[in-house]
Structure formats: structure tokens, C-alpha cells
Amino acid sequence: MYYDCIVVGSGNAGSCAALSAKENGCQKVLLVDKCSPDWVGGNGYFTAGAFRIVHNGLEDLLPIVQNVTPEQAKRIDLDPYSREDFVEDIMRLSGRRSDPTLAASLVDNSRDTVDWLAGYQVPFILSFHRQAYEVGGRQKFWGGLVLSVEDGGKGLIAAEHKALKEAGVEIWFDCPVVKLLVQDNTVTGVIVHKDGSELSIESGGVILAAGGFEANSKLRVAHLGMGWEKAKVRGTPFNTGDCFAIAKDVGAKLVGDWASCHSTTWDFNAPEIGARNLTNQFTKSGYPLGIMLNANGERFVDEGEDYRNYTYARFGKAILLQSGGFAFQVWDAKMLGILRKEEYGDGVVEKIFADTIEALAHKLGEIGLIDQAQFAKTIQTYNSAVAQHKMENPHWNWDPAVKDGLSTQSSHLSLSPPKSHWAESIEKPPFMAVKVCCGITFTFGGLAIDPASAAVLSESGPIPGLFCAGEMVGGLFHNNYPGGSGLSAGAVFGRKAGASVSKGKATLRA
Numbered sequence: 001m002y003y004d005c006i007v008v009g010s011g012n013a014g015s016c017a018a019l020s021a022k023e024n025g026c027q028k029v030l031l032v033d034k035c036s037p038d039w040v041g042g043n044g045y046f047t048a049g050a051f052r053i054v055h056n057g058l059e060d061l062l063p064i065v066q067n068v069t070p071e072q073a074k075r076i077d078l079d080p081y082s083r084e085d086f087v088e089d090i091m092r093l094s095g096r097r098s099d100p101t102l103a104a105s106l107v108d109n110s111r112d113t114v115d116w117l118a119g120y121q122v123p124f125i126l127s128f129h130r131q132a133y134e135v136g137g138r139q140k141f142w143g144g145l146v147l148s149v150e151d152g153g154k155g156l157i158a159a160e161h162k163a164l165k166e167a168g169v170e171i172w173f174d175c176p177v178v179k180l181l182v183q184d185n186t187v188t189g190v191i192v193h194k195d196g197s198e199l200s201i202e203s204g205g206v207i208l209a210a211g212g213f214e215a216n217s218k219l220r221v222a223h224l225g226m227g228w229e230k231a232k233v234r235g236t237p238f239n240t241g242d243c244f245a246i247a248k249d250v251g252a253k254l255v256g257d258w259a260s261c262h263s264t265t266w267d268f269n270a271p272e273i274g275a276r277n278l279t280n281q282f283t284k285s286g287y288p289l290g291i292m293l294n295a296n297g298e299r300f301v302d303e304g305e306d307y308r309n310y311t312y313a314r315f316g317k318a319i320l321l322q323s324g325g326f327a328f329q330v331w332d333a334k335m336l337g338i339l340r341k342e343e344y345g346d347g348v349v350e351k352i353f354a355d356t357i358e359a360l361a362h363k364l365g366e367i368g369l370i371d372q373a374q375f376a377k378t379i380q381t382y383n384s385a386v387a388q389h390k391m392e393n394p395h396w397n398w399d400p401a402v403k404d405g406l407s408t409q410s411s412h413l414s415l416s417p418p419k420s421h422w423a424e425s426i427e428k429p430p431f432m433a434v435k436v437c438c439g440i441t442f443t444f445g446g447l448a449i450d451p452a453s454a455a456v457l458s459e460s461g462p463i464p465g466l467f468c469a470g471e472m473v474g475g476l477f478h479n480n481y482p483g484g485s486g487l488s489a490g491a492v493f494g495r496k497a498g499a500s501v502s503k504g505k506a507t508l509r510a
């Protein structure tokens with residue numbers, strides 16, 4: 001049995017790899033996934049569909065987005081996001097540990113790759129609900145991330161899999177890859193389990209796009225540390241890290257940050273693994289508009305440290321480390337209308353309301369708050385710090401679309417941790433709280449690849465016949481992550497991997 005290209009994983013990276021392999025000349029392309037057909041799309045299905053790319057502002061994006069009328073366009077403020085901005089965001093958030101060549105390759109190909117996906121009818125839109133606030137009658141985008149897909153990950157995977165079908169890519173579900181075939185130091189295929197037996201399939205090139213180890217609680221504890229067994233999995237239960245061991249067996253080099261991961265503020269009542277109806281709606285990212293307190297009634301992060309896109313990927317861990325591994329997000333009436341409906345709408349999350357902070361604390365006592373008096377005291381002190389800062393800066397205005405500088409730090413009173421931006425008082429009833437926990441998204445450690453070809457590297461150079469894309473790639477993200485980079489990275493390196501397999505085949509034919 002022979003295929004020109006075998007892709008492992010039906011998520012965004014694998015789909016892009018298979019489309020690219022086909023487009024660049026591979027005739028027989030097989031995509032295998034260990035999940036059943038109703039879990040198609042890996043973590044990609046669960047995403048918000050947000051893509052971080054380099055762009056030159058609104059005019060540059062209008063040709064690829066489908067949800068902006070000329071009338072609307074006149075009321076949009078959207079700054080360009082340059083190559084330097086994107087590179088600096090990756091470097092800054094990784095503590096300068098990201099592989100610079102890998103980061104540059106992602107950034108430099110991000111815009112072109114989105115154009116390429118739009119060519120496959122992926123329905124890109126401007127992300128009004130998630131990435132813009134209405135300020136003074138204008139839609140103001142913030143945080144560098146503006147592009148999304150209609151219907152989020154569901155829309156993305158539907159479009160990519162429609163394109164795969166039209167391109168004639170064969171897809172086998174319930175088909176885990178368990179081993180790579182190797183001949184003369186070249187990867188020549190895979191061994192899979194199919195219909196109860198083991199099957200060897202030869203191939204001109206194998207592309208691993210099988211996700212990280214986020215859904216494997218044993219590996220989480222082994223690499224991320226004790227406590228991580230308690231994290232809820234935000235997406236697919238099938239990303240259990242099998243392919244790292246499989247790749248290591250043929251000499252692949254493991255690189256990057258194996259000790260940390262992407263994890264977010266997640267609904268405490270969410271199921272233990274991703275749910276295919278609400279998917280990303282369990283995310284609770286409204287903390288910049290309010291504050292977060294732990295079971296002891298204390299704040300523990302700077303909720304306004306930066307735009308949500310730059311903090312949300314490590315606040316899950318911050319919550320996991322709190323007593324009981326949960327926290328409460330709290331707002332007053334001023335913010336309730338601004339919270340995103342898809343995350344905080346009726347029926348989406350359990351919302352606890354009260355007309356006084358003491359009454360709120362009492363209700364939260366029934367679901368885990370240990371120190372109700374401290375809870376009230378923390379909010380009182382927070383309010384005093386906000387008032388003091390306002391007194392010293394009477395002309396500063398609250399604006400969620402810019403880093404407005406409204407903080408809890410002034411000459412008379414400074415909090416630890418501070419709230420550095422968007423610090424508004426919590427004093428107008430009704431008050432609302434939501435209980436949150438840690439949701440793990442994906443892991444950062446992975447395989448070393450050549451940034452130009454996406455070839456998997458061993459200690460001595462590229463392993464012929466083996467390529468990698470998506471979450472399985474190591475060295476790009478460390479400790480933190482600029483929101484929307486995962487899909488862009490998966491698409492960029494998936495596309496490169498598919499083209500590389502085709503090129504290798506052309507070379508062989510020649």
C-alpha cells in the first residue's frame with residue numbers, strides 16, 4: 001500500500017499540510033486520525049478561529065473578510081500590525097527564548113498563508129465581538145489580533161475538510177499511527193492500527209500534525225508538574241502525545257519549553273474534556289474588566305497587566321496554583337453589558353448575582369469561597385486604590401480598547417499585585433461573579449524542525465521523509481503566547497510541510 005504523502009492529524013495543521021501536498025503535486029494523499037469521524041478537526045474545531053497575521057490595516061484586510069459593509073468600514077479603527085510587532089510579541093512573551101528563525105518564518109508567511117486559505121473558501125471575518133470595543137460610536141480593534149473565521153473553529157474545520165474532499169484527499173478515522181517505517185535512515189511510511197489489525201503503509205513523506213500532550217494527564221504531571229492532572233482539557237481528548245515518542249524512536253530531536261503550556265481561565269462547571277457544542281464558549285476572558293479572587297478572598301494576578309490576548313494563555317496556570325485550583329471573577333453593574341455574550345450570556349455559564357458585596361461573598365461561600373470577610377475587604381481596598389488613582393489623574397478616561405493607564409497604583413496607595421489598566425471601581429449593584437478554573441489548551445514543547453521546509457531535525461540534521469506542523473512543533477512558544485498564533489503557525493508550517501513532501505517526490509522522480 002503506497003501514498004505519495006501521509007498526514008497524521010485532521011486538525012488545522014494536518015488539513016493545511018494535506019491541501020498543500022495535493023496542490024503541489026502529490027497525487028495520492030492520505031490523512032489519518034485516531035479519532036472517530038465525530039471528533040474530526042482536533043483542537044482546531046474548538047477554536048475561536050482567531051488568526052494572528054501581519055497586515056497593513058483595514059484597507060489591506062477588506063478583500064479577504066466577508067463581514068464588513070462599506071458603511072461599517074467607515075466606523076472602524078484598526079491599526080496595522082507589522083512584521084516587527086508580531087516578532088516582538090512572540091519574543092517578548094517567550095522571554096526572548098523563541099527560536100528567532102522559526103518565529104520569523106511564522107511571521108513572514110502569516111499574511112500570505114491566510115490569503116492561501118481564503119482561496120480554499122475559509123470564510124475569514126473581522127473579529128468584532130472578540131477583538132473590538134465600541135467606543136464613541138466607532139469599532140476600535142485592540143491587541144494586534146483582528147482576523148477570525150465565521151463560526152470559529154467549526155467554520156474553519158468545515159471549510160478545510162470540504163476543500164480536502166474536493167481535492168480528493170483520502171481520510172481514515174479510528175486509525176492511530178503507532179510507529180514510523182524507516183529504511184536507510186529515511187522515513188518511508190507509517191504503521192497504523194485499523195479495524196483491529198496492524199497495517200504498514202509506505203509513503204513518499206510523512207507529516208506529523210498530531211497535537212501536543214495536553215490530554216494526557218500522566219504526561220502533564222511528568223512534564224508540567226504536580227497539580228496539572230486537575231486541569232480541564234479545553235479541546236480534543238485525543239492529543240495524548242503519542243507521536244512524540246514515535247518520532248523520538250527515529251531520532252527526532254525534542255526542543256522548546258516542555259515545562260509549560262497554554263492554559264486559560266475556564267468555566268469551573270465545564271466538562272473534563274472539550275464539548276463540541278459550546279467549544280470555546282467555556283473560556284472566561286472578561287477579567288480585564290473586573291478582578292479575580294481566590295478561595296481565600298485575595299487577588300493573585302494583575303488583571304490589567306496587558307491586553308487579554310497577551311495574558312490569557314498563562315492565567316489558567318495562575319488559577320491552578322491557587323488553593324483548590326479555582327477562582328472567582330467579579331464585576332459590578334457597569335461592566336455587565338460589555339462582557340462578551342458568547343462567554344457570559346444567559347445559559348452559557350452559572351452567574352451569581354447579589355446587591356451587596358457581603359451578600360455576594362455569602363453566596364460564593366456555598367461554592368468554595370473560604371474567607372468571606374477577606375473577599376469583602378479585598379474589594380474595598382481595591383475600590384480605595386481605584387478612587388485614589390482617579391483623584392490623582394482626574395482627566396484620564398476608562399477605555400477598554402487601549403491600555404488606558406487607569407490603575408490601582410498611586411502615591412498614597414498601591415496594591416500587590418497591581419491592576420495596571422482598566423481599573424474601575426466595583427461598587428454599583430448588582431454585582432456578578434463567575435467561578436473559573438484552569439483549562440489546558442496545548443503544550444509548548446515539541447519536535448525541532450527546519451523553519452524553511454518543516455523537516456523534522458535529528459541531532460545531525462533533517463530526517464529524510466519526516467515533517468511536522470502545528471502543536472507538535474517545539475521552540476516557538478515558551479511560558480506565554482500571543483493569542484491567535486497557533487492557527488497561523490499550524491497553517492504556515494503545514495503548508496510548508498505539504499510543499500516539501502511534494503518537492504521531495506519531484507526530486508525522486510527526476
Ligand SMILES: Cc1cc2nc3c(=O)[nH]c(=O)nc-3n(C[C@H](O)[C@H](O)[C@H](O)COP(=O)(O)OP(=O)(O)OC[C@H]3O[C@@H](n4cnc5c(N)ncnc54)[C@H](O)[C@@H]3O)c2cc1C
Nearest residue numbers: 009011013034042043044048050177235238470471486487
Ligand atoms: C478551546 C480552544 C480554543 C482555541 N482558540 C484558538 C484560536 O482562536 N486561535 C488560535 O490560533 N489557536 C487557538 N487554539 C489553539 C489551536 O487549537 C491549536 O494551536 C491548533 O488547532 C493546533 O492544531 P494542530 O493541527 O496542531 O492540532 P489539532 O487540531 O489538535 O489536531 C491534532 C489531531 O491529531 C490526532 N492524533 C493525535 N495522535 C494521533 C495518532 N497517534 N495517530 C493519528 N492521529 C492522532 C488527534 O486526534 C487530533 O485530531 C485553541 C485551542 C482550544 C482547545
